[in-house]
Amino acid sequence: MTTPLLSVSGLRASYGPVQVLFDVDFQVAKGSVTTLIGANGAGKTTIMKSLAGLVAPTDGEIRFEGRDITQVPSHDRVNSGLCLIPEGRLVFPGMSVEQNLRLGAIAPAARAGHNQMLAEVFDRFPRLRERRSQLAGLMSGGEQQMLALGRGLMARPHLILMDEPTLGLAPVMVKQVFETIVELRDAGFTILLAEQNAKVALELADRAYLLENGRVALSGPGAELLASPDVRRAYLGM
Amino acid sequence: MKNIGLILGVALAVVAAAVPAFGTPYMMGVVFQVAMWIALAQSWSMLSATTGYLSLGHAVFYGVGAYVCVLLTGTIPFEWALLAGAVAAAVFAAIVGLPVLRVRGPYFVILTYGLSELVRHVVMRIESALGSFGRMIFDVPRTEVLMWWMVGLAVLATLGAYAIRHSRFGAGLAAIREDEVAAETVGVPVTRLKLFAFIASAIIPGAVGGLALLRTSYFEPAQAFDPVISFTIVTMALVGGTETVRGPILGALGFALLSELLWSSLPQLYMIVLGLTLIIFILFVPRGLSGLFGRLGRAG
Known part of the structure; x- marks a missing residue:
C-alpha cells in the first residue's frame, strides 16, 4: 500500500477547557476526494x-x-502545498478579484510562473476573468466561493482543504461547486471536503468519514x- | 499620479535647499518642523496604513531615540548618536513587538498608547532617581545642518513607505489589513510581517527624536515622550489620507503650515481649529486630502 498524501492520527484539540476533537484518525489518498461529514459542531x-x-x-x-507537519507554521504549510479554502470564503473584500488571486500566489513556492497560473484560473472560472477588476466584497456568495477556490489554486496546492464550500449558497451554485470539485479531481487534484450536505458529498467522495x-x-x-x-436515517432523512 | 509622493518629497527637498539661500532661521525652523512631521507620519504609515493596526504610541520611538541620543552626545559625534537612537528604537520595537501585536483593533490602539505612557513614566523615574530634572546639551550643530538631516529623514521615510507599498511585503501587509485569517490561509507569514512592519515604522522616529532633541538642546522626559506627538502623527496621517504615500506628506504639510499661520495670527484659536479640522475630515473626507485631490484631479 502506498503512503497516503495526508495522514492524521490521534488528533485532539480544545478551545479553552472544552475538548472538541477526541483521537481523530483519517487518511487522504493522492488523487482522491475524501469527505468529512457530520452535524454542526461535530468538529469538521x-x-x-x-x-x-x-x-x-x-x-x-x-x-x-x-513529513510530520504538526508543529509547522501555517504559511510554511501553504508553501509545501497544503491549502485551505476557509469556511465563509474569506476573500479580501476591499481588493479586486485579480489582487485576491495574486495574493494566493504569495507563498515562495507559488511565485514562479504565477502569471500562467492566473491564466489557468481564469480559464477554469471565466466569470472571474470578466470580473477581474471588480471589488471582491461586492460579488455574490457563489462568485466569492469561486474566487476563494481560484485563490487557493494559485498556491499550486497538492492538497486542497475545502471547508463547507456550499454554506449559504443558492441551490444552483451548490450544484456548480460540486461540479467544480469533480472537475478538479479529474484534473488530478486531491481534495479533502468538509461538508454538511452529506448526500452530495457522499455521492462524489472516494472515501468518507462520519464525525460525531x-x-x-x-x-x-x-x-x-x-x-x-x-x-441514511440520521443525516439523509430517509 | 502614482509617483506623486516621490515627486512631492523631491520638491520638498528642493524647497529646503533653496531656503538657506534667502531664508531666515525662522524659515529653516519651519522646514525642520514640516520635514519632521512628514518623517513621523510616513513612518507611522509603514505599520498603521498598511496593516490597519493603528498605533497611538509612536511617541515612544521618538522618545527612546531622543533619550539614547542625549545619553550619547558629547561622547560620540552627533551623527552616530542619531544612528544609535534609530537602532535603539528598532531594538525596542523588536522586543515589545510580538506581545503588542497579538491584540487587534481598539485593544492595539490602547495598548500602544499605554506602552508609550509606561515608558515615559519609567524614564521620568529613572531621571529623577538620578537627580536629573532635564538635561542640557551644549555644542549642538547649526540649525541649517539639523534641517538638512531632517529633510533627509523625510525623504528616506517617504522612499521607505513607497518601497513597502509596492513590494510583496506590502502586499502581505495589505492582506493582513483586509482579513488576517484569510491572509494566513494564503500563506502570508502574518506574525513575522507584522513584526517587521512594526520595527520598520520605529527606526526613523528614533532618529527624528534625536534630531528634535538637538534642535531644542534640552531633554526632558515628559516632553520627549509627550503623547501629543502620537496624537499629532495620527491626526496628520488621517487628514492626509492613509491610502497613498502622498497622504502623510499632504497631511503633515497642511497641518504644520496651518499651525504656523495660526500660532502667529490667532494663537487662542489654534487647538480649536485643529480639533475641528480633524472632526470634519473624519466625518466628510474619510480618504483625506489625498483622496480629495485624487477626486479633483479626475474631475478636472
Missing part, C-alpha cells in the same frame, strides 16, 4: 483549521507527504456510507 472545521495550522492541536500527529461529537463514528467508501442505514 476544527479539523480543517488544525490541518491548516490555524488551531494548535493538543495531541496527535499530522503527516503530509510523509469530535470522533470518527464511521468510515468507508462514499457509496458504502451512503447505503448505511444509520447514515
Whole structure:
C-alpha cells in the first residue's frame, strides 16, 4: 500500500477547557476526494483549521507527504502545498478579484510562473476573468466561493482543504461547486471536503468519514456510507 | 499620479535647499518642523496604513531615540548618536513587538498608547532617581545642518513607505489589513510581517527624536515622550489620507503650515481649529486630502 498524501492520527484539540476533537484518525489518498461529514459542531472545521495550522492541536500527529507537519507554521504549510479554502470564503473584500488571486500566489513556492497560473484560473472560472477588476466584497456568495477556490489554486496546492464550500449558497451554485470539485479531481487534484450536505458529498467522495461529537463514528467508501442505514436515517432523512 | 509622493518629497527637498539661500532661521525652523512631521507620519504609515493596526504610541520611538541620543552626545559625534537612537528604537520595537501585536483593533490602539505612557513614566523615574530634572546639551550643530538631516529623514521615510507599498511585503501587509485569517490561509507569514512592519515604522522616529532633541538642546522626559506627538502623527496621517504615500506628506504639510499661520495670527484659536479640522475630515473626507485631490484631479 502506498503512503497516503495526508495522514492524521490521534488528533485532539480544545478551545479553552472544552475538548472538541477526541483521537481523530483519517487518511487522504493522492488523487482522491475524501469527505468529512457530520452535524454542526461535530468538529469538521476544527479539523480543517488544525490541518491548516490555524488551531494548535493538543495531541496527535499530522503527516503530509510523509513529513510530520504538526508543529509547522501555517504559511510554511501553504508553501509545501497544503491549502485551505476557509469556511465563509474569506476573500479580501476591499481588493479586486485579480489582487485576491495574486495574493494566493504569495507563498515562495507559488511565485514562479504565477502569471500562467492566473491564466489557468481564469480559464477554469471565466466569470472571474470578466470580473477581474471588480471589488471582491461586492460579488455574490457563489462568485466569492469561486474566487476563494481560484485563490487557493494559485498556491499550486497538492492538497486542497475545502471547508463547507456550499454554506449559504443558492441551490444552483451548490450544484456548480460540486461540479467544480469533480472537475478538479479529474484534473488530478486531491481534495479533502468538509461538508454538511452529506448526500452530495457522499455521492462524489472516494472515501468518507462520519464525525460525531469530535470522533470518527464511521468510515468507508462514499457509496458504502451512503447505503448505511444509520447514515441514511440520521443525516439523509430517509 | 502614482509617483506623486516621490515627486512631492523631491520638491520638498528642493524647497529646503533653496531656503538657506534667502531664508531666515525662522524659515529653516519651519522646514525642520514640516520635514519632521512628514518623517513621523510616513513612518507611522509603514505599520498603521498598511496593516490597519493603528498605533497611538509612536511617541515612544521618538522618545527612546531622543533619550539614547542625549545619553550619547558629547561622547560620540552627533551623527552616530542619531544612528544609535534609530537602532535603539528598532531594538525596542523588536522586543515589545510580538506581545503588542497579538491584540487587534481598539485593544492595539490602547495598548500602544499605554506602552508609550509606561515608558515615559519609567524614564521620568529613572531621571529623577538620578537627580536629573532635564538635561542640557551644549555644542549642538547649526540649525541649517539639523534641517538638512531632517529633510533627509523625510525623504528616506517617504522612499521607505513607497518601497513597502509596492513590494510583496506590502502586499502581505495589505492582506493582513483586509482579513488576517484569510491572509494566513494564503500563506502570508502574518506574525513575522507584522513584526517587521512594526520595527520598520520605529527606526526613523528614533532618529527624528534625536534630531528634535538637538534642535531644542534640552531633554526632558515628559516632553520627549509627550503623547501629543502620537496624537499629532495620527491626526496628520488621517487628514492626509492613509491610502497613498502622498497622504502623510499632504497631511503633515497642511497641518504644520496651518499651525504656523495660526500660532502667529490667532494663537487662542489654534487647538480649536485643529480639533475641528480633524472632526470634519473624519466625518466628510474619510480618504483625506489625498483622496480629495485624487477626486479633483479626475474631475478636472
